[in-house]
Amino acid sequence: MTIITRRHALIGGAGLMLAGCDRITASPTVRRVLTLGEKATMSAQHLVTDRHALAPEFTRADLSPVFRENGSRRPAAPDWTGHAAAGFADWRLMVGGMVAHPLAVSLAQLRTAPARTQITRHDCVEGWSAIGEWTGVPLGLLLKRAGLSSNARYIVFHCADDYAGQPYYESIDLVDAFHPQTILAHTMNGQPLSVGHGAPLRLRVERQLGYKQAKYVMRIEAVATLAGIHGGKGGYWEDHSGYQWYAGI
Ligand SMILES: Nc1nc2c(c(=O)[nH]1)N[C@H]1C(S)=C(S)[C@@H](COP(=O)(O)O)O[C@H]1N2
Numbered sequence: 001m002t003i004i005t006r007r008h009a010l011i012g013g014a015g016l017m018l019a020g021c022d023r024i025t026a027s028p029t030v031r032r033v034l035t036l037g038e039k040a041t042m043s044a045q046h047l048v049t050d051r052h053a054l055a056p057e058f059t060r061a062d063l064s065p066v067f068r069e070n071g072s073r074r075p076a077a078p079d080w081t082g083h084a085a086a087g088f089a090d091w092r093l094m095v096g097g098m099v100a101h102p103l104a105v106s107l108a109q110l111r112t113a114p115a116r117t118q119i120t121r122h123d124c125v126e127g128w129s130a131i132g133e134w135t136g137v138p139l140g141l142l143l144k145r146a147g148l149s150s151n152a153r154y155i156v157f158h159c160a161d162d163y164a165g166q167p168y169y170e171s172i173d174l175v176d177a178f179h180p181q182t183i184l185a186h187t188m189n190g191q192p193l194s195v196g197h198g199a200p201l202r203l204r205v206e207r208q209l210g211y212k213q214a215k216y217v218m219r220i221e222a223v224a225t226l227a228g229i230h231g232g233k234g235g236y237w238e239d240h241s242g243y244q245w246y247a248g249i
């Protein structure tokens, strides 16, 4: 069976056929990351173990009555506004870079793909927090489906918006990419993701601060290095304001 046929069958067909979570944790890439950690010092070992811990999850009773919209609230790029006007019917999430099978995934496919729902606290460096419920596709499932290269080290999220005239983007390493709470959320508090919160799709990477939670994600790129991508520091705020690339909480 050729790759073209498989892509056609899987992406053009009824929906995303994704491997289960058990197979994600068994992926060679994740195992290799762990092995590297294990070969390093004892403290690095603890760091790796720690980074696999789950962020606290809450109940519906804890949901914030108001979840602030911050940063960009509506992209101006024609690429996004055109899709927004059409209800994102022809929008596709592009998954590319260092993958064997680049994907173009529709919102309908994302909505019917295996999902995880989590109620978590979002912490912004500006000093506010809010608890929201997020539903979306585990990023690891998509990366596994795309055949992530064993040479890839980072996942870059290219967003539709400019912030203060510069493209917003973010990146995470493979430990966070395959963390069970790292999802591409299409639903917030049981409703389709609103424009203000990043429609049609945003990242939730729950062990990190608010600015890592990329909204308006259009394209995902697997790379070996962050050098050469925009300012080279792995994210909008990292490039422009010296924020930490790893914003752990
Ligand atoms: N594309 C994009 N993503 C973004 C931002 C942005 O301006 N553009 N702002 C970041 C910051 S600083 C925060 S706190 C959160 C805000 O998410 P919210 O609007 O859903 O509260 O999104 C993050 N992701």
Ligand SMILES: [Mo]
Pocket: 070, 123, 124, 125, 126, 210, 211
């Ligand atoms: Mo933020």
